[in-house]
Amino acid sequence: MNHDSSAAPPAARVVSTHSVFGAPCWVSLTSRDLDATQGFYSAVLGWRWRKAKLGEHFRIALAGDVPVAGIAAVAGMWQTAVAWTPYFAVPSADDAASRTRERGGTVAVGPLSLPPGRAALLADRDGATFGVWEGELVGNWEVWRQAAPAFVRLHTRDAFDSAIFYGEILDWASGKPGCVEVHYEGGEVVLRSGGDVVARIVSGALEAAPDPTIRPHWQIHFSVSDVAGCAREAERHGGSVLRKAIDEAVLRDADGAQFTVTSRPVR
DSSP: OOOOGGGSOOOOSSOBTTTSOSSEEEEEEEOSOHHHHHHHHHHHHOOEEEEOTTOTTEEEEEETTEEEEEEEOOHHHHTOOOEEEEEEEOSOHHHHHHHHHHTTOEEEEEEEEETTEEEEEEEOTTOOEEEEEEEBOSSOHHHHHHHSEEEEEEEESOHHHHHHHHHHHHTTTOOSTTOOEEEEETTEEEEEETTEEEEEEEEOOSSOOSOTTTSSEEEEEEEESOHHHHHHHHHHTTOEEEEEOSSEEEEEOTTSOEEEEEEOOOO
8 A cells, every 4th residue: 555645735725625526636656765756757757846844755746836746755664655646636535534444445544634634545445546635725726737647547447336436435426516527438437527537447457467557556647748758768767668659658667656648638
Protein backbone atom coordinates (compact mmCIF):
# COMPACT_ATOMS: atom_id res chain seq x y z
CA MET A 1 0.00 0.00 0.00
CA ASN A 2 1.14 3.51 -0.77
CA HIS A 3 0.92 5.34 2.59
CA ASP A 4 1.33 8.82 1.18
CA SER A 5 0.60 11.67 3.58
CA SER A 6 1.56 14.16 0.88
CA ALA A 7 -1.99 13.57 -0.27
CA ALA A 8 -3.21 16.81 1.20
CA PRO A 9 -3.49 19.47 -1.47
CA PRO A 10 -1.96 22.82 -0.51
CA ALA A 11 -4.26 25.55 0.75
CA ALA A 12 -6.93 26.54 -1.72
CA ARG A 13 -8.95 29.63 -2.50
CA VAL A 14 -11.85 28.74 -4.78
CA VAL A 15 -13.63 25.38 -4.94
CA SER A 16 -14.46 22.90 -2.18
CA THR A 17 -15.28 19.21 -2.35
CA HIS A 18 -18.83 20.06 -1.30
CA SER A 19 -19.49 21.65 -4.72
CA VAL A 20 -17.30 19.36 -6.86
CA PHE A 21 -17.12 15.72 -5.85
CA GLY A 22 -16.39 12.24 -7.16
CA ALA A 23 -13.75 13.51 -9.61
CA PRO A 24 -9.96 13.34 -9.27
CA CYS A 25 -8.70 16.46 -7.51
CA TRP A 26 -5.03 15.68 -6.73
CA VAL A 27 -2.28 13.14 -7.42
CA SER A 28 0.67 12.19 -5.25
CA LEU A 29 3.81 10.09 -5.55
CA THR A 30 5.77 8.19 -2.94
CA SER A 31 9.47 7.92 -3.81
CA ARG A 32 12.77 6.98 -2.17
CA ASP A 33 15.02 9.86 -3.17
CA LEU A 34 13.62 13.41 -3.17
CA ASP A 35 16.43 15.01 -5.18
CA ALA A 36 16.42 12.27 -7.83
CA THR A 37 12.62 12.40 -8.12
CA GLN A 38 12.62 16.16 -8.55
CA GLY A 39 15.37 15.94 -11.18
CA PHE A 40 13.54 13.24 -13.13
CA TYR A 41 10.17 14.97 -13.30
CA SER A 42 11.73 18.37 -13.95
CA ALA A 43 13.42 16.87 -17.02
CA VAL A 44 10.45 14.81 -18.24
CA LEU A 45 7.48 17.05 -17.40
CA GLY A 46 9.14 20.42 -16.89
CA TRP A 47 7.98 20.78 -13.30
CA ARG A 48 9.33 23.22 -10.73
CA TRP A 49 9.15 22.66 -6.98
CA ARG A 50 8.27 24.29 -3.70
CA LYS A 51 8.45 23.07 -0.13
CA ALA A 52 5.39 21.53 1.49
CA LYS A 53 4.14 22.20 5.00
CA LEU A 54 4.38 18.51 5.93
CA GLY A 55 8.18 18.55 6.28
CA GLU A 56 11.52 18.16 4.56
CA HIS A 57 10.60 14.87 2.82
CA PHE A 58 7.70 16.47 0.94
CA ARG A 59 7.47 18.76 -2.08
CA ILE A 60 4.76 20.31 -4.23
CA ALA A 61 5.22 20.09 -8.00
CA LEU A 62 4.37 23.17 -10.06
CA ALA A 63 3.48 23.33 -13.75
CA GLY A 64 4.18 26.99 -14.38
CA ASP A 65 2.71 28.52 -11.24
CA VAL A 66 0.00 25.88 -10.75
CA PRO A 67 0.40 23.23 -8.00
CA VAL A 68 -0.23 19.90 -9.75
CA ALA A 69 1.08 17.06 -7.57
CA GLY A 70 2.57 16.09 -4.23
CA ILE A 71 5.82 14.17 -3.78
CA ALA A 72 6.68 12.27 -0.57
CA ALA A 73 10.16 10.74 -0.33
CA VAL A 74 9.13 8.26 2.34
CA ALA A 75 8.99 4.90 0.52
CA GLY A 76 12.22 3.60 2.05
CA MET A 77 11.59 5.13 5.46
CA TRP A 78 8.02 3.81 5.75
CA GLN A 79 8.62 0.62 3.69
CA THR A 80 5.81 1.50 1.29
CA ALA A 81 5.37 1.12 -2.45
CA VAL A 82 6.78 3.59 -4.94
CA ALA A 83 3.67 4.63 -6.87
CA TRP A 84 1.41 7.39 -8.11
CA THR A 85 -1.97 7.67 -6.38
CA PRO A 86 -5.05 9.69 -7.43
CA TYR A 87 -7.20 11.47 -4.84
CA PHE A 88 -10.92 12.00 -5.38
CA ALA A 89 -12.93 14.92 -4.05
CA VAL A 90 -15.59 13.90 -1.52
CA PRO A 91 -17.97 15.82 0.78
CA SER A 92 -16.90 13.61 3.71
CA ALA A 93 -13.69 11.55 3.99
CA ASP A 94 -15.16 9.69 6.97
CA ASP A 95 -18.24 8.65 5.01
CA ALA A 96 -16.09 7.54 2.06
CA ALA A 97 -13.87 5.45 4.35
CA SER A 98 -16.90 3.83 6.00
CA ARG A 99 -18.47 3.02 2.62
CA THR A 100 -15.18 1.51 1.45
CA ARG A 101 -15.07 -0.86 4.45
CA GLU A 102 -18.74 -1.79 4.05
CA ARG A 103 -18.16 -2.76 0.41
CA GLY A 104 -15.11 -4.94 1.03
CA GLY A 105 -12.36 -2.40 0.42
CA THR A 106 -9.55 -1.40 2.77
CA VAL A 107 -8.79 1.75 4.72
CA ALA A 108 -5.01 2.00 4.88
CA VAL A 109 -4.53 5.47 6.36
CA GLY A 110 -6.92 7.91 7.97
CA PRO A 111 -9.10 9.71 7.67
CA LEU A 112 -6.63 12.31 8.94
CA SER A 113 -7.10 16.00 9.58
CA LEU A 114 -4.71 17.83 7.25
CA PRO A 115 -5.84 21.47 7.22
CA PRO A 116 -7.58 22.77 5.19
CA GLY A 117 -9.31 19.37 5.02
CA ARG A 118 -9.30 15.66 5.70
CA ALA A 119 -7.75 12.81 3.72
CA ALA A 120 -7.79 9.02 3.65
CA LEU A 121 -5.85 6.43 1.69
CA LEU A 122 -7.99 3.49 0.60
CA ALA A 123 -7.93 0.38 -1.61
CA ASP A 124 -10.74 -1.20 -3.60
CA ARG A 125 -11.70 -4.89 -3.41
CA ASP A 126 -9.05 -5.81 -5.97
CA GLY A 127 -6.26 -3.91 -4.21
CA ALA A 128 -6.08 -0.78 -6.39
CA THR A 129 -5.01 2.13 -4.19
CA PHE A 130 -6.75 5.49 -4.24
CA GLY A 131 -7.29 8.42 -1.91
CA VAL A 132 -10.11 10.77 -0.96
CA TRP A 133 -9.91 14.43 -0.03
CA GLU A 134 -12.50 16.48 1.82
CA GLY A 135 -12.10 20.23 1.96
CA GLU A 136 -10.79 23.07 -0.13
CA LEU A 137 -9.21 22.13 -3.45
CA VAL A 138 -5.95 23.28 -4.96
CA GLY A 139 -6.40 26.88 -6.05
CA ASN A 140 -8.88 26.79 -8.92
CA TRP A 141 -10.00 23.24 -9.72
CA GLU A 142 -10.54 24.01 -13.40
CA VAL A 143 -7.00 25.41 -13.64
CA TRP A 144 -5.62 22.27 -11.97
CA ARG A 145 -7.52 20.10 -14.45
CA GLN A 146 -5.92 21.95 -17.37
CA ALA A 147 -2.38 21.95 -15.93
CA ALA A 148 -2.32 18.49 -14.32
CA PRO A 149 -3.36 14.99 -15.46
CA ALA A 150 -5.48 14.61 -18.57
CA PHE A 151 -7.34 11.83 -16.71
CA VAL A 152 -6.78 8.77 -14.52
CA ARG A 153 -7.52 5.21 -15.66
CA LEU A 154 -8.30 2.19 -13.49
CA HIS A 155 -6.96 -1.08 -14.91
CA THR A 156 -9.01 -3.77 -13.21
CA ARG A 157 -10.53 -7.22 -13.69
CA ASP A 158 -14.20 -6.22 -13.97
CA ALA A 159 -14.88 -2.67 -15.11
CA PHE A 160 -18.60 -2.74 -14.34
CA ASP A 161 -18.15 -4.19 -10.86
CA SER A 162 -15.50 -1.55 -10.14
CA ALA A 163 -17.75 1.23 -11.46
CA ILE A 164 -20.47 0.13 -9.04
CA PHE A 165 -17.96 -0.04 -6.15
CA TYR A 166 -16.55 3.44 -6.76
CA GLY A 167 -19.93 4.88 -7.68
CA GLU A 168 -21.34 3.91 -4.28
CA ILE A 169 -18.35 5.43 -2.47
CA LEU A 170 -17.95 8.59 -4.55
CA ASP A 171 -21.63 9.23 -5.43
CA TRP A 172 -21.08 8.93 -9.18
CA ALA A 173 -24.24 9.36 -11.30
CA SER A 174 -26.19 10.32 -8.17
CA GLY A 175 -27.99 13.19 -9.85
CA LYS A 176 -26.67 15.62 -7.26
CA PRO A 177 -25.30 18.94 -8.59
CA GLY A 178 -21.56 18.58 -9.22
CA CYS A 179 -21.49 14.76 -9.35
CA VAL A 180 -19.58 12.76 -11.97
CA GLU A 181 -21.48 11.29 -14.92
CA VAL A 182 -20.93 7.65 -15.90
CA HIS A 183 -20.92 6.54 -19.55
CA TYR A 184 -19.86 3.47 -21.55
CA GLU A 185 -17.74 4.44 -24.53
CA GLY A 186 -15.38 2.45 -26.72
CA GLY A 187 -15.26 -0.58 -24.43
CA GLU A 188 -14.49 1.45 -21.31
CA VAL A 189 -16.47 2.96 -18.47
CA VAL A 190 -15.91 6.71 -18.89
CA LEU A 191 -16.38 9.27 -16.12
CA ARG A 192 -17.16 12.86 -17.08
CA SER A 193 -17.35 16.04 -15.06
CA GLY A 194 -18.74 19.11 -16.78
CA GLY A 195 -18.53 17.21 -20.05
CA ASP A 196 -14.78 16.53 -19.75
CA VAL A 197 -13.35 13.03 -19.29
CA VAL A 198 -11.76 12.84 -15.82
CA ALA A 199 -11.43 9.06 -15.35
CA ARG A 200 -11.75 5.76 -17.23
CA ILE A 201 -12.18 2.18 -16.06
CA VAL A 202 -11.01 -0.71 -18.24
CA SER A 203 -10.96 -4.46 -17.54
CA GLY A 204 -7.63 -6.23 -17.78
CA ALA A 205 -6.67 -9.89 -17.67
CA LEU A 206 -8.49 -12.09 -15.19
CA GLU A 207 -5.44 -14.10 -14.17
CA ALA A 208 -3.22 -12.81 -11.40
CA ALA A 209 0.10 -11.61 -12.77
CA PRO A 210 3.14 -9.84 -11.35
CA ASP A 211 3.20 -7.35 -14.24
CA PRO A 212 1.92 -4.03 -12.81
CA THR A 213 0.36 -3.21 -16.17
CA ILE A 214 -2.12 -6.02 -15.50
CA ARG A 215 -2.48 -5.98 -11.71
CA PRO A 216 -5.40 -3.71 -10.71
CA HIS A 217 -4.12 -0.17 -10.30
CA TRP A 218 -4.87 3.46 -11.09
CA GLN A 219 -2.69 4.89 -13.87
CA ILE A 220 -2.12 8.66 -14.04
CA HIS A 221 -2.15 10.18 -17.53
CA PHE A 222 -0.26 13.48 -17.72
CA SER A 223 -1.08 15.79 -20.59
CA VAL A 224 2.05 16.86 -22.53
CA SER A 225 2.85 18.58 -25.82
CA ASP A 226 5.70 16.22 -26.83
CA VAL A 227 5.21 12.52 -26.02
CA ALA A 228 8.38 11.42 -27.82
CA GLY A 229 10.45 14.08 -26.05
CA CYS A 230 9.15 12.97 -22.65
CA ALA A 231 10.05 9.36 -23.45
CA ARG A 232 13.59 10.36 -24.46
CA GLU A 233 14.10 12.40 -21.29
CA ALA A 234 12.75 9.54 -19.14
CA GLU A 235 15.40 7.18 -20.55
CA ARG A 236 18.14 9.81 -20.26
CA HIS A 237 17.37 10.30 -16.56
CA GLY A 238 17.29 6.66 -15.46
CA GLY A 239 13.71 5.75 -16.29
CA SER A 240 12.32 3.45 -18.96
CA VAL A 241 9.71 3.37 -21.70
CA LEU A 242 7.27 0.46 -21.29
CA ARG A 243 5.10 1.23 -24.32
CA LYS A 244 5.10 4.04 -26.84
CA ALA A 245 2.76 5.23 -29.59
CA ILE A 246 2.50 8.52 -31.45
CA ASP A 247 0.11 10.11 -28.97
CA GLU A 248 0.86 8.20 -25.75
CA ALA A 249 3.71 6.52 -23.85
CA VAL A 250 3.75 4.48 -20.65
CA LEU A 251 6.85 5.40 -18.66
CA ARG A 252 8.55 4.23 -15.49
CA ASP A 253 10.55 6.70 -13.44
CA ALA A 254 13.98 5.95 -11.99
CA ASP A 255 12.37 4.73 -8.76
CA GLY A 256 9.95 2.38 -10.50
CA ALA A 257 6.70 4.38 -10.42
CA GLN A 258 4.58 4.06 -13.55
CA PHE A 259 2.75 6.89 -15.29
CA THR A 260 1.52 7.75 -18.77
CA VAL A 261 2.12 10.82 -20.92
CA THR A 262 -0.70 11.66 -23.33
CA SER A 263 -0.74 14.22 -26.12
CA ARG A 264 -2.36 17.46 -25.02
CA PRO A 265 -5.44 18.16 -27.16
CA VAL A 266 -5.37 21.25 -29.34
CA ARG A 267 -7.83 23.82 -27.96
